[in-house]
Amino acid sequence: MSAFEYAPAPESRSIVNLQSSYGLFIDGEFVDGDDRRKTISPATEEVLAEVTWAGTADVDRAVKAARRAYTKVWGPMPGAERAKYLFRIARIIAERSRELAVLESLNNGKPIKESRDVDVPLASAHFFYYAGWADKLPYAGFGADPRPLGVAGQVIPWNFPLLMLAWKIAPALAAGNTVVLKPAETTPLTALLFAEICQQADLPPGVVNIVTGAGETGAAIVNHPDVDKVAFTGSTEVGRIIARAVAGTSKKVTLELGGKAANIVFEDAAIDQAVEGIVNGIFFNQGHVCCAGSRLLVQESVADQLLESLKRRMATLRVGDPLDKNTDIGAINSAEQLSRIKTLADVGEGEGADRWSPPCQLPDRGFWFAPTIFTGVSQAHRIAREEIFGPVLSVLTFRTPAEAVEKANNTPYGLSAGIWTEKGSRILAIADQLRAGVVWANTFNKFDPTSPFGGYKESGYGREGGRHGLEAYLAQ
């Protein structure tokens, strides 16, 4: 027990005005449906509200509303006018940021300091950024008169509910498309609050439609014949199903899937900052990050030293109440995800890797997993190959830069990578050889709306963010 015990510093829940039950947001209004399900807080398993799971007929209504809005209002509207709505949405997100952050942490389990300092500000920034593009599309490099595609069907994951919504909706709307978006089944609430924000911004009905539900609802969107564009972020497994479903149709598709990123630490790295980067790379958002630095590749000559520092640092991580402002690691998003993490961690132990977690007290209720590292991991272990999507780091070593590159690229994924060295020439040389969509140098998990993001290989195709992110929503 430390001499300096931080007293609880919970963010107040009172700013969030939760309704007991939510309908579907179609054509600018909340409409009731038949199939109601409970949505919970993963930190306490407390029921927060009931939401509606949309069926095929509901999705059809949403697509029809989106088509109508596209044809009559949003498609013909000048870009400068669309921009006004997007700017307005961006401002309202910023103004209601505390409310959105608290709700995100409640429904997702992520620490309030992350929803407050990362998720919500970035979501707002995405709308600001793409609002700026709306009247400049002829200058984006996709032809002199790029046209929108029509109705976009978008399916997003539970790890960054509001931020992924922003990544999807902001470029789609800026380019002149209308959308039908399905949030993840475990984290529907901030998307529904976003629907209220669309109303507040006087966004024309049908431009944004939010249908909540699970896999079947997502399938109904993807398979709907009047959807022109499918955008999905989630597992590689579901990505494959979607790719098959749209094959042979005229639908355009972008997929942002899994990852098993290598975070490479060379012997000449700034060790203290590298340790921070490793911690941020794998324990940010409980490791529920597709681009998480889940494979640490450390040069053997500094491995012992680095691991000692890493363990000391991990012992200061504060696991607990997501709404406490001092919490570093919150709850695992669902019982299902927790059991997947536990299974793979057990596999790691079974394969002979050494498992270590700092002493930490986990709450009794809710879904929790202590920050964990595995040392003595080899490329042949499942925990070095499969995406765990939890606060679990696999540590491998290498001897030469060439070996580091070889191991880093030896994965079916290719979403992100990290390089830690004080040598600028090495950063450039290694980055050139890594087959990953994003390569961070002396930092990790840094996001910005101006920067394109996306994967190589089984991490998906298409880019989101930046000028490049517009391409997925434009016909040349």
Add this chain to the structure above:
Amino acid sequence: MTATMTPLSEVTRSDAALRMFLHGLPGVDQVGAQARAAALGTRSIKTTAKAWAIDLSIRMVDLTTLEGADTPGKVRALCAKARQPDPSDPGCPPVAAICVYPAMVPVAAEALRGSGIHLASVATAFPSGQAPLSVKLDDTRAAVAAGADEIDMVISRGAFLAGRYLEVFEEIAAVKEACGDAHLKVILETGELVTYDNVRRASWLAMLAGGDFIKTSTGKVQPAATLPVTLIMLEAVRDFLAATGRKVGVKPAGGIRTTKDAIKYLVMVNETVGDGWLDPDWFRFGASTLLNDLLMQRTKLATGHYAGPDYFTLD
């Protein structure tokens, strides 16, 4: 992490060896260090934790006056405040030390007698350090002879920046010897060293030379103490302890004016080096105006309301 496998006594045997050692320390990534310091600054310290931190902060203050206009009367008043910072609350702890110029040491020694409060004196041609070594050593001996039990010396930044590390090392070692039993705090003047790599090297240099504390600044140069600089110095004392078994204290000085600032430093101590340094023997604040804000917040926490500035003594 430990910095070297070389026995550390070997690294100071020549300028070349010392240079190789200091330049072989792991680099500091500026952006990363600043981000870490900023992140620690977002900790929310409330209620019982805040009360504990305020009292510890008061006990860590080196209450300082370093002005040309200092007089015996001014120093006596400061010493009275050091003994009893809040006259309306006998439960309020005294500060760690008084810090004055050598000429004021006799007055302060008299005023602090029997209080258990340490008496620190700046020495070695403070603040610039631009004087011959013999003058610096005499300055130090005079302060100790007059009753100072802590000496805050300045390093020769000119020599350090010119790469004459051994000269700086030998100077610190000589001052340490002149201190006798007095504790030596080595002021790096990080505002003039500028880079974090330099701060790390100077920290190691001061510790190798026998400094008992490493201190950020004189308070006469901007920027004075900052959170990232203090972070680098805390990492240095942590790594030095691991490498040599000797524990060194840290003193940020200058520019720390509010309770909020002080608590950010304590959070950083707590999460970088831990309990071992959460003690006035190992961590100090060099400050003059900080104390009154600590007292004001202490009263606010106890009574639930702010008292006007006239309820806190001005010295």
